[in-house]
Amino acid sequence: MSDLTKLTLTSALSGLDRGDFSSVELTQAFIDAIEASNETLNAYVVKTPDQALEMAKASDARRSAGEDGRLDGAPLGVKDLYCTKGVRTTACSNILGEFTPTYESTVTQNLWDEGAVMLGKLNMDEFAMGSSNETSRFGPPSNPWRRSGSNATLTAGGSSGGSATAVAADICLAATASDTGGSIRQPAAFTGTVGIKPTYGRASRYGMVAFASSLDQAGPIAKTVTDAALLTEIMCSHDDKDSTSLNVETPDWVSEVGRGVKGMKIGVPKEYRVEGMPDEIEKLWQQGIDWLKAMGAEIVDVSLPHTKYALPAYYIVAPAEASSNLARYDGMRYGARQDGDGLIGTYEGTRASGFGAEVQRRLMIGTYVLSSGYYDAYYLRAQKVRTRILQDFQTVFADVDALLTPTCPSAAFAYGEKTDDPVQMYLNDIFTVTANLAGLPGISVPAGVDNDGLPLGLQVIGKALDEAACFRVAGAIEDAAGFAAKPEKWW
């Protein structure tokens, strides 16, 4: 048997359907691959091989009874942000200690309802706060990709670094991730994988450890656009348990992937041409434009004038919401607790030892911008900027079907390169935060490699609820790019 772990989700499901292999065989192949590599890659922070094999066995039984679901038998990884019943969930923060939920997130439940198999919980930045996965309590994962001729370990991006690493290294068929400011798309771009953040409200946030409620959105990281479309269809659902969940039908996105872009109008926003962006990214962007044009799309230069205010607005709104969302981690009911002198001492001890430096920085920023006397100048102003950014998009989308931009201003960087300067780190999100602020769908698709052989991604941003356009354009780029590069196995 060939290496089952190299399969895409779609081809693995076909193989299962044809009876080429069983889910137990497929799952065992992934368990073995995880065993062999995780010490080096550090993608999984919890491994659940026993549970995986049990789920696989049950899946095989369903399949032979003809009762299989759309993901039946497919082994997936789950970002540690999703609460999983009976499986430790910490959002990679010390403050959650050994917290083991008694409940399941809606998104993961949707996957299990379609027969998927859980391999374990994937590494991430603590509470999804970071762009390199370095803030994880378990240490960062290692990007399977390296610069040619270099042994330096690179970041797989963040916050969904574990998800991107696991997909790129073939230690799961696909993974759940989450995106507050680019946490799906940037790691996907850094690892040559596909990642989509759907429209805000498409997927339920019930059971997802909250970072910034108005920005957080679930989505997958997968090997192909089709795989991503399939997973997104299943992850998204209307949920009465999340008041911000949209009561809309989930369309058939898989069939959009191959539809092509003929007749589509694609906007290219000039504000995304930032100073200091490497030539290779500039070139790749142009390449993407040329491909789409060649396939019959009309390219339009557009302007999103408030783009430059997006990052500062994001770094006010997200910390503000986080400062309140993370107040519940007080050591009183669950998670880690450090007893101190009286109530205040216990609060201080618990939170000072439980939260890492980046989380503490953001909680302080968030607390500050919401304080009386500063609220209007920061939070309220940032919300106004947010409205302007949304209006920019609405204006442009009156004329175009989708926007094409680079996903990130750089390829994967080495650990430590940006850790010392939080602002440098925050700049990673410059092309991705806009979609979060406006609630729009955005997909990153691998389109080429840079001079060091590192993958680069292009981003397609669609209208609200028009993930279909994202999948069409991303599918076309995937076809045109024929991106087949794989990291050379060193782990």
Next chain:
Amino acid sequence: MSDRPTYTLKGDTGDWEVVLGLEVHAQVASNAKLFSGASTQFGAEPNQNVSLVDAAMPGMLPVINKFCVEQAVKTGLGLNAQINKYSRFDRKNYFYPDLPQGYQISQFAHPIVGEGEIEVDVEPSHGDPAYTFSARIERLHLEQDAGKSIHDMDPSATYVDLNRSGVALMEIVSKPDIRSPLEAASYVKKLKSIVVALGTCDGDMEKGNLRADVNVSICKPGAYEKFRETGDFGHLGTRCEIKNMNSFRFIQAAIEYEARRQIEIVEGGGTVDQETRLYDPDKGETRSMRSKEDAHDYRYFPDPDLLPLEIDDAFIEGIKVNLPELPDQKRARFESEYGLSRYDAGVLTADAESADFYETVAKGRDSKLAANWVTQELFGYLNKAELELSESPVSAVQLGGLIDLISSDVISGKIAKDVFQRMIEGEGDPADIVEKHGLKQVTDTGAIEAIIDQVIAANPDQAAAVKEKPKSMGWFVGQVMKASGGKANPQAVNKILREKLGL
């Protein structure tokens, strides 16, 4: 109705007035909490009524309970207030162990109910007659209750019961329109009667389901009027907020104490610190809970887990058409339908039970007579005996029967009081009592004449004197009634006496 008296307190430097604004927390009469499906049942074992949402487990999200929204709108309509079709939930952030989320979900910037106004009836007190004043409502908003911290179970630990965590409260905020301790208590009474009539809160103050915070400040005569003209709070003194009072008596006592405390400070050359205080009913005093300096910065911001609450006219209309008769409407109806005084109508409509009782008694009978018997005799007795109306030994039907006996001249009003006494003692139906004790009124003029003749014959001197001084005829009436054992019809006695005495 009398004019509104001015409540003043004497200080060394002259008279002082008080200005009061109230924040009443009324627990929504809902089986489930404001944002979770957990039960709100009172008296459950600690931490039994706690959902994952109430305990703020990771990833849990609030979902608004539509029933609670309806109750808030209903209450707003009962307060004659504006219903805001757009309202929004904000987070009020602070750390405390009985606040699992680390924030309370409340409506800060955009409450569901805006300005309203209610008429408040003040009972006669200390020689002042009854009067009515109108109190403006600033707003009503929905918010979550916190859990309960229990400090006295263990000397070295605090225990937390989250059963109340997330229970829906309506906070009803008045404008500073209340001017005396009695007015404050009367205002709370009125609010209670409204929410109970609407069924939106059970009004059970002992269980803390209705409780009041009172903002107290003092000012010199004339200053309040200037404040009302200009809206400038500078004319008023610094206010202190007394938290969480759940009895009318405590509210009055606390305000009186607090006002005197502030007068003493100001007259002693000091300044009142703006602070939150607690009333200690055992000591009869208020003490500082936290000063303005320690006040939390609540960092209010819109709760991103909840969409703005938008309701439409149809939703409001649907509630409006099903509104029960409100205490004020009922009182107006009692005034017009039964011809009662505003005061009596107010007393009888203070709660639904009294009103229903009265309507049963009054149905098809002399309504004023019925009102007298219910408010004077029955309520008078119940008050003295410290009984609730539900515990009354006399039913509405029985009391109605007694009135029938009076109206049909079977017994006199005086005898009726004896019969009533026997009814209280449990002797049963009034007709049976009258029968059993032979209390039927004598209306036979022949029999009365005979008694009168005897009395006049026995008292010739008085009979002569009464011709000079007709007003002393009352003495004869008394003698005749006495001789008849109280059963003679008083009108007949008067009439025949007049004739016989030649008056």
